[in-house]
Amino acid sequence: MTGSKAASSLSPQEAVARLRGEIEQHNYRYYVQDDPSVSDAEYDTLMRELIALETAHPELVTAESPTQRVGAAPLAAFGSVTHAVPMLSLGNAFEAEDVLDFDKRVTDTLRSAGLLGPEDETDYFCELKLDGLAISLRYEKGLLVQAATRGDGQTGEDVTSNIRTIRSVPLKLKGAAPDVLEVRGEVLMFRADFDRLNQAQGERGEKIFVNPRNAAAGSLRQLDPRITAQRSLRFFAYSWGEVHGLPRSQHGEYEEPAPGTRQTSTLPRDTHGGMLAWLGELGLPINVKHNKHVRGAAGLLGFYEDVGKLRASLPYDIDGVVYKVDALPAQKVLGFVARAPRFALAHKFPAEEATTELLDIEVQVGRTGAITPVARLKPVFVGGVTVTNATLHNEGEIRRKDVRKGDTVIVRRAGDVIPEVVGPVLAKRPPEVAAGDNAWTYPTSCPVCGSAIERPEGEAIARCTGGLFCAAQRKQTLQHAAGRKALDIEGLGEKLVEQLVDKGRVKSLADIFGLTADELAEYDRMGAKSAENLVAAIDKARQPTLGRLLFALGIRHVGESTARDVARHFGDMDAIMNASEEQLLAVTDVGPAVAASIHRFFAEHHNREIIEALRKHGVHPVAEAAARGGVLAGKTVVLTGTMPNWTRDDATRHILAAGGKVSGSVSRKTAYVVAGEDAGSKLAKAQELGVPILDEDGLKALLGSDE
Ligand code: IVH
Numbered sequence: 001m002t003g004s005k006a007a008s009s010l011s012p013q014e015a016v017a018r019l020r021g022e023i024e025q026h027n028y029r030y031y032v033q034d035d036p037s038v039s040d041a042e043y044d045t046l047m048r049e050l051i052a053l054e055t056a057h058p059e060l061v062t063a064e065s066p067t068q069r070v071g072a073a074p075l076a077a078f079g080s081v082t083h084a085v086p087m088l089s090l091g092n093a094f095e096a097e098d099v100l101d102f103d104k105r106v107t108d109t110l111r112s113a114g115l116l117g118p119e120d121e122t123d124y125f126c127e128l129k130l131d132g133l134a135i136s137l138r139y140e141k142g143l144l145v146q147a148a149t150r151g152d153g154q155t156g157e158d159v160t161s162n163i164r165t166i167r168s169v170p171l172k173l174k175g176a177a178p179d180v181l182e183v184r185g186e187v188l189m190f191r192a193d194f195d196r197l198n199q200a201q202g203e204r205g206e207k208i209f210v211n212p213r214n215a216a217a218g219s220l221r222q223l224d225p226r227i228t229a230q231r232s233l234r235f236f237a238y239s240w241g242e243v244h245g246l247p248r249s250q251h252g253e254y255e256e257p258a259p260g261t262r263q264t265s266t267l268p269r270d271t272h273g274g275m276l277a278w279l280g281e282l283g284l285p286i287n288v289k290h291n292k293h294v295r296g297a298a299g300l301l302g303f304y305e306d307v308g309k310l311r312a313s314l315p316y317d318i319d320g321v322v323y324k325v326d327a328l329p330a331q332k333v334l335g336f337v338a339r340a341p342r343f344a345l346a347h348k349f350p351a352e353e354a355t356t357e358l359l360d361i362e363v364q365v366g367r368t369g370a371i372t373p374v375a376r377l378k379p380v381f382v383g384g385v386t387v388t389n390a391t392l393h394n395e396g397e398i399r400r401k402d403v404r405k406g407d408t409v410i411v412r413r414a415g416d417v418i419p420e421v422v423g424p425v426l427a428k429r430p431p432e433v434a435a436g437d438n439a440w441t442y443p444t445s446c447p448v449c450g451s452a453i454e455r456p457e458g459e460a461i462a463r464c465t466g467g468l469f470c471a472a473q474r475k476q477t478l479q480h481a482a483g484r485k486a487l488d489i490e491g492l493g494e495k496l497v498e499q500l501v502d503k504g505r506v507k508s509l510a511d512i513f514g515l516t517a518d519e520l521a522e523y524d525r526m527g528a529k530s531a532e533n534l535v536a537a538i539d540k541a542r543q544p545t546l547g548r549l550l551f552a553l554g555i556r557h558v559g560e561s562t563a564r565d566v567a568r569h570f571g572d573m574d575a576i577m578n579a580s581e582e583q584l585l586a587v588t589d590v591g592p593a594v595a596a597s598i599h600r601f602f603a604e605h606h607n608r609e610i611i612e613a614l615r616k617h618g619v620h621p622v623a624e625a626a627a628r629g630g631v632l633a634g635k636t637v638v639l640t641g642t643m644p645n646w647t648r649d650d651a652t653r654h655i656l657a658a659g660g661k662v663s664g665s666v667s668r669k670t671a672y673v674v675a676g677e678d679a680g681s682k683l684a685k686a687q688e689l690g691v692p693i694l695d696e697d698g699l700k701a702l703l704g705s706d707e
Pocket residue numbers: 088089090127128129130131132133134150186238239322341344346
């Protein structure tokens with residue numbers, strides 16, 4: 001039943017109660033369970049109905065109503081809050097060895113205390129170390145009465161009005177709540193929300209935040225809760241402080257004095273994991289997806305490794321993982337040292353951000369002429385490597401961030417992503433940099449070839465107009481053409497391409513096919529053997545599929561799969577070269593930008609000459625059209641596990657050449673699953689669905705390949 005139908009036949013009290021229940025349930029599904037149950041529009045309708053009813057019946061408004069999340073007036077200053085149970089910090093580990101020491105200390109203590117057998121390993125509860133701000137939420141009789149920052153651990157700031165705006169924080173707990181419950185957890189901002197916020201801040205000419213943590217902190221320390229409400233903050237619970245007066249039905253066996261206070265509390269569960277599950281039952285958001293039980297040091301290190309692989313794909317920043325001894329009686333025995341528990345440890349990842357000096361801003365010319373400003377940096381160790389260059393993206397970004405030569409800047413390198421300059425550290429800006437007019441502007445001509453640089457209206461990226469006349473574009477076009485997904489010429493690497501272009505020996509892709517082993521052997525780092533191997537690789541590249549050749553040409557907007565689609569559609573190079581934009585638009589998935597780009601490319605005389613010269617050098621693409629009648633025409637194949645001889649790329653190439661498609665997931669529509677060694681769930685799924693399974697030999701037999 002929807003809110004509106006319900007509202008019409010109910011008393012105002014009943015209608016208000018029902019709407020609140022529905023809205024809070026949707027909040028819970030969306031923010032806590034990450035599983036939305038209605039559209040944003042439906043949610044907004046319910047909210048509007050509730051606001052209308054509460055406006056008509058102001059006597060029905062209570063602090064717990066979802067309409068009251070943003071009710072409070074701006075503050076003059078934050079009050080202070082003394083935590084009933086202090087908020088502690090965690091000991092840090094950076095190396096595996098620190099983790100082994102931690103586990104040994106813990107395990108030895110628990111064995112001597114008789115809590116573990118001599119051969120038993122310690123049970124741990126592992127969590128992500130969320131990179132936000134620690135917060136304590138105080139619930140009395142199930143209602144949120146206060147929220148405070150960690151502060152110095154004893155006393156924090158009262159941020160109740162701001163915390164109430166976070167929709168994943170329940171204003172009222174579900175079910176039977178204790179008289180007093182302090183929930184500890186982290187407030188953070190998801191990366192997508194952070195990007196959106198900075199975008200909007202930039203458009204309004206307001207402060208740009210350097211990272212999601214700073215944005216979360218800045219948002220929480222707003223005196224006006226209406227601003228906080230617009231900032232999309234999230235909350236995850238990972239611990240608790242005072243717990244007092246459990247309902248009878250919840251009484252557990254385990255009783256402990258809350259650390260650092262006179263309070264005695266009776267907890268409903270006797271493990272950390274159990275306690276978090278209980279907090280979850282009360283409606284609090286727990287990171288269920290990533291929290292995990294493990295055993296012993298090997299379990300801890302395995303968790304660290306698994307999370308490390310996942311880190312870049314998480315929607316929020318983490319700076320490590322946290323290990324906690326799971327059994328609460330064991331935690332009690334281990335106790336505390338200084339301001340941190342002996343039963344828990346933070347295992348940090350290498351920092352993804354560091355500060356260093358911006359020595360200069362130069363520009364780099366990309367394959368398609370794109371001009372990218374690059375920061376030359378004083379070498380700095382970040383994300384596990386030493387970084388000396390970082391991208392500044394484009395002119396707009398430099399202005400938006402106000403980065404200047406001579407600034408101390410924050411550099412970020414997350415996972416394998418290209419390092420970037422996040423922004424300046426304004427507090428460290430030297431006076432001469434602040435005073436000077438150092439605002440950077442693009443050069444008007446290409447630093448490599450001198451051609452004009454143009455920035456088309458409405459585009460962020462400026463480009464060198466030199467095309468293949470520009471040595472920088474030529475080098476990168478050649479490297480692209482030699483790449484594995486294009487002509488796959490092994491041995492034609494960056495250094496050799498540089499020399500070939502700089503010496504004027506190679507002016508276009510076609511020249512590559514005229515190279516001889518004798519001349520190649522004369523180049524730096526080349527010997528007779530490698531020169532011969534390279535010539536053999538070049539020779540092999542004389543018969544690429546049409547799609548690969550088209551991709552190799554490096555036409556803007558033409559990626560690997562577009563190239564393949566176009567090749568399949570037209571069947572030969574002449575037809576593509578002579579196609580009108582309309583004819584190109586007839587290819588599936590080709591839109592106006594791609595069609596115009598291909599058409600423009602072949603309208604250029606010098607590009608047609610390259611095709612002609614390639615032909616003269618014996619380069620003859622194999623028509624993809626053959627694939628239409630291939631053995632796998634219209635069929636989908638899934639690859640899983642490792643094959644003895646073929647790589648995944650080899651197999652993919654052969655399957656595509658036979659007209660098939662390669663997909664990542666098995667369904668009833670899958671024609672074959674090719675299973676190599678260590679094949680996992682995809683093989684099981686294929687067996688379950690009765691999809692035919694082949695090994696490498698089977699695939700080769702099907703394809704009639706003797707490679
Ligand atoms: S437990 C008694 N668990 O890390 C220990 N802290 O260095 C209380 N943090 O101030 C903290 N994720 O802001 C704990 N899963 C997690 C955490 C976590 C992030 C932060 C928290 C704390 C700091 C300690």
